Amino acid sequence: MIIPQFPELEITIKLFKNCPKESFPPIDSNFGIIDAANIYSSNVLYAAIYKAFIESKYLKMRTKNLNSEVLLSLYASTNIGEAFRQIGLNQNTTKNIITISITDKNSTSAIDQNINGGECVEFNDANLAEVRDVEKIKSIYKLNQELANDEHDLEDLIVNSIQLRGI
Amino acid sequence: MDEIVTGVEHYLTENVPVKLISQGAEALVFETSVHPYNPNKTDETYIIKYRPQKAYRHPQIDKTLTKHRTLGESRCLAKLATMSGINAPQLIACDPYNGYIWQSKIGGLLPNGEFSNLKNYLWFNKNDPYSTINVENVLISVGKQIGILHCNQYVHGDLTSSNIVLEKSGLNNWIPFLIDFGLSSYSTLVEDKGVDLYVLERAILSTHSSFAENYNKWLLKGYESAYNEFYGAKSSELVQVLKKFEEVRLRGRKRSMIG
Ligand SMILES: Nc1ncnc2c1ncn2[C@@H]1O[C@H](COP(=O)(O)O)[C@@H](O)[C@H]1O
Numbered sequence: 390m391i392i393p394q395f396p397e398l399e400i401t402i403k404l405f406k407n408c409p410k411e412s413f414p415p416i417d418s419n420f421g422i423i424d425a426a427n428i429y430s431s432n433v434l435y436a437a438i439y440k441a442f443i444e445s446k447y448l449k450m451r452t453k454n455l456n457s458e459v460l461l462s463l464y465a466s467t468n469i470g471e472a473f474r475q476i477g478l479n480q481n482t483t484k485n486i487i488t489i490s491i492t493d494k495n496s497t498s499a500i501d502q503n504i505n506g507g508e509c510v511e512f513n514d515a516n517l518a519e520v521r522d523v524e525k526i527k528s529i530y531k532l533n534q535e536l537a538n539d540e541h542d543l544e545d546l547i548v549n550s551i552q553l554r555g556i
Numbered sequence: 557m558d559e560i561v562t563g564v565e566h567y568l569t570e571n572v573p574v575k576l577i578s579q580g581a582e583a584l585v586f587e588t589s590v591h592p593y594n595p596n597k598t599d600e601t602y603i604i605k606y607r608p609q610k611a612y613r614h615p616q617i618d619k620t621l622t623k624h625r626t627l628g629e630s631r632c633l634a635k636l637a638t639m640s641g642i643n644a645p646q647l648i649a650c651d652p653y654n655g656y657i658w659q660s661k662i663g664g665l666l667p668n669g670e671f672s673n674l675k676n677y678l679w680f681n682k683n684d685p686y687s688t689i690n691v692e693n694v695l696i697s698v699g700k701q702i703g704i705l706h707c708n709q710y711v712h713g714d715l716t717s718s719n720i721v722l723e724k725s726g727l728n729n730w731i732p733f734l735i736d737f738g739l740s741s742y743s744t745l746v747e748d749k750g751v752d753l754y755v756l757e758r759a760i761l762s763t764h765s766s767f768a769e770n771y772n773k774w775l776l777k778g779y780e781s782a783y784n785e786f787y788g789a790k791s792s793e794l795v796q797v798l799k800k801f802e803e804v805r806l807r808g809r810k811r812s813m814i815g
Contacts (some may be wrong), residue, residue: 390595393571432594439593439649447653545646549634552650553627 392435395442396457399492402434404516407484408507422457425485426522427463427476427529429547430514434487436548437462455491462551465529475529485520487512560608567654574604582625582738583607592649592658599685600650600661605629607655613803622655625738630657632710632737641782642734645721662733663721665804674698675717677730678764678771690728695774696781697731701754703782705734706797711748714757717763750800753779754808 390400404425408520414422419534428434444451452458452469464472478486486504510516523543528531532543561576564586568574574586586604591597606620609615633647649658663672670676677694698720705712711721716734717751722730743749756775761768783794 391571392593393590394567394569394592398570410636416583419572431596435593435595435788436649443651447651545637548639549647552647553631553634 392439392442394439395446398442399494400438401490401492401494402512403488403490403504404510404512404520405486405488405504405507406510406516406520408486408504409484412483412506413478413486414504421454421460421489422478423460423463423476423487423489424478425487425517425520426488426525427527428517429523430517431512432544433547433551434459434463434512436551437475438489440551442553456489459489462554463496465531465550466552467554563608564604565604567656568604585660599805601636603645603659603661605657605659605802609655619653623652626650626655626657628651629738629740632740633659635710636705637731639704639708639710641700642708643701643735645735645739657771662723662735666722666804672722672724672730673718674720674722674732675759675763677722678717678760678767681765682767690730691771692774694722694732695777697772699775699776699778699780700776701732701734701758701781703779703781704753704786706749706779707782707786707793709742710743711741711743711752712737715752716759744798747801747804749797750804753797753801754804757805758808 390402391398392400392460406425432540438459439455440462443453444462445455445458450458451467457469457473460476461467461472463476466472484507486507488504526547527543530547533547557579561584564574564584568588572588572590572592574588575589578585584606586606588602588604588676589600591600591602593598607626609618609622613621627650630647630650630652635647645659645662647657647659650656663664666672666676666680668680670680670784676693678691681691694726700716701720702712711732715734719734719736721733721735723733727729741748753776757772760775761773764771779792783797785790789791
């Protein structure tokens with residue numbers, strides 16, 4: 390897919406289920422790989438990709454590449470290390486992983502993260518709903534309180550905080 | 557103006573065709589059917605609000621101001637989304653560096669083909685005696701929206717009957733949404749709330765004078781109901797705002813008598 394405003398960047402998102410731990414890429418190369426439990430919906434991830442592109446193009450790139458910028462956009466603060474620990478892979482990650490590959494059509498550099506093992510399923514809301522951890526997501530975005538007595542759509546609130554984060 | 561629109565088209569690229577629907581002193585408002593990032597959302601319309609550069613301001617100051625205002629309005633929309641009972645556009649995307657806000661489009665067309673803001677709705681219904689009950693209900697809900705906003709310590713800052721937009725629900729029912737939070741702010745001051753009420757009252761009086769008295773009565777009825785739900789009946793919060801409202805009104809009248 391592409392983001393309409395950034396047609397030169399081709400994005401591929403993959404969802405791997407039930408990955409054995411040995412299949413994870415080494416920690417230092419996995420910048421930008423996401424623990425699928427943290428993603429509420431496809432719309433939320435798309436919103437973070439959009440935000441990462443805007444921030445990188447019009448403010449500055451804060452990490453090594455666009456993949457990791459997306460990870461940073463998903464997190465509640467600008468603390469990069471924390472963002473990687475919370476949103477990315479860590480010791481607690483067991484099995485479900487999202488990889489994003491972003492290719493600039495005008496250059497040859499592409500980052501493609503492949504997971505050997507696990508089952509690659511379509512990245513969509515139905516599949517995400519099976520692997521996400523709503524309680525953890527609420528705590529990442531500090532939405533517990535606000536939602537206690539409220540009918541508001543969690544997804545909308547997450548998108549809001551992603552769009553307004555770190556600026 | 558054409559230059560500004562060309563700049564917007566350049567920024568958005570040819571993948572996002574836009575239609576200019578409004579140009580105010582501070583912002584241009586466009587419509588598009590392209591979602592900024594979700595390829596699965598293909599059947600809705602989105603609003604893009606753009607604050608252009610002002611040639612008369614120093615470029616650096618201009619940039620800072622644009623960022624500040626774009627963020628301010630976006631933060632306000634985000635805050636509204638956490639308030640129980642408030643109807644407002646959903647924030648979809650925000651680029652404070654260039655002055656763009658994407659939000660959901662509110663409203664559609666009235667049976668007469670006009671855009672469904674409160675102003676057009678009141679014009680449309682003014683000759684129809686059977687519509688009274690609907691108009692009353694709509695105005696009560698409008699008042700209630702403003703009341704909820706104020707109970708949450710936010711003021712709108714520019715409450716005109718064009719900044720209240722109706723969404724059709726069912727056959728003959730319209731649900732009010734508040735839009736344009738460009739001048740909105742957090743405020744605990746009864747003065748600010750009184751001014752909000754006064755601005756809306758003036759707007760109703762000047763465009764719909766023959767029924768204004770009833771209209772304003774219904775608005776207040778809704779407003780009070782929000783306070784009653786929030787603070788309980790006969791709250792001192794409500795009494796204070798209404799007292800301030802009366803003061804602001806008196807000041808306004810004196811000012812217009814002096815000329
Ligand atoms: N979210 C929205 N939905 C529908 N129309 C809008 C929206 N935001 C702005 N508009 C239109 O654009 C005009 C100017 O917007 P504003 O500059 O926000 O006052 C409004 O009077 C509306 O007609």
